[in-house]
Amino acid sequence: MLRSVAVLVLPHAAAFELGTACEVFGIDRSDTGGPTFDFRxxxxTPGAVMPTKGGFSIVVExxxxxxxxxxxxxxxxxxxPAAAVPPQVLQALRDAHARGxxxxxxxxxxxxxxxxxxxxxxRCTTHWMHAAALxxxxxxxxxxxxxxxxxxDRVITGAGTAAGIDACLHLVRRELGAAAATSVARRMVVPPQRDGGQAQYVDTPLPPVxxxxxxxLTWMLEHLDEELGVPSLAARALMSQRTFARRFRAETGVTPAAWVARQRVARAQELLERTDVPVEEVARRCGFGTAALLRHHFARTLGTTPLAYRRRFACAPRGEEADVPGERAS
Incomplete structure (x- = not known):
């Protein structure tokens, strides 16, 4: 279980990336049902003045x-790469990973x-500008x-800037469940779920706002239990199927099918955490239709089963249902 977090500041740290870790893990969000971490x-060298890339310095206790x-x-x-990492830092990282x-x-x-x-x-990643050097x-x-x-293997590498938020929220979701990650994301006013496999950037310029x-996309999130194939979505968007598929990937970095599948898994996570409805009903509500198909996508995306996930992350009292974001009133 993720309870304690240490953020390691090295010389000329990037202020935004440092702030990302502090924002996700360093704020007490218990007043809105979010997680709280022992954060340091x-x-x-404790007490030393540490320069940042932002032109100011900080003192780390x-x-x-x-x-x-x-x-x-x-x-x-x-x-x-100019800043050499002290040997004691490298050993601290190795020791931390070795103990789990x-x-x-x-x-x-x-x-x-x-x-x-x-x-x-x-496998690993970094900002696309540094990938070749890495x-x-x-x-x-x-x-x-x-x-x-x-x-x-318990090593997560995030790409530049905003992707650091995605990496941090991914770990919160993996360790504490979708409800905890959604709570943090809501307070940060960021999307609660972007796939790690999504492209860092696209060459095609985005269309006007x-x-x-x-x-x-908002409509799709509200209708995940319906047919969301490219033909029907393209018709709703008033585009040809080819134009729609190209535009969708340009804006989201993934295909419509991949986006829908991941959002359905995310909805299933919320239902398994916050409700006591049977797995077959969860599959129906999130659009997979059958428990077998839900289990297939859960295993491929999360490496576990719906029942195992519920046992670990369920937070609704037995026999009761909590409100799930995106659920339409019946």
Missing amino acids: VCAP HGLEATRDADLVVVPAYGM AWILSICSGAFALGEAGLLDGR AARFPAATVDPDVLFVED ADTLAPL
């Missing part, structure tokens, strides 16, 4: 001892994980420059 920011019992150690972007802690990097923080040997034999520097790693984040698919 640490540095190689805690030293590397803060990583020794943390369930998660986060490494935000820092001034790589999660390790999460944001943007160029992946280079510190590489220096510690934690990327060897693993692959060249750590040839034993498999670098994917086209995704938002990668999870591999008035012509985006945002209204259709």
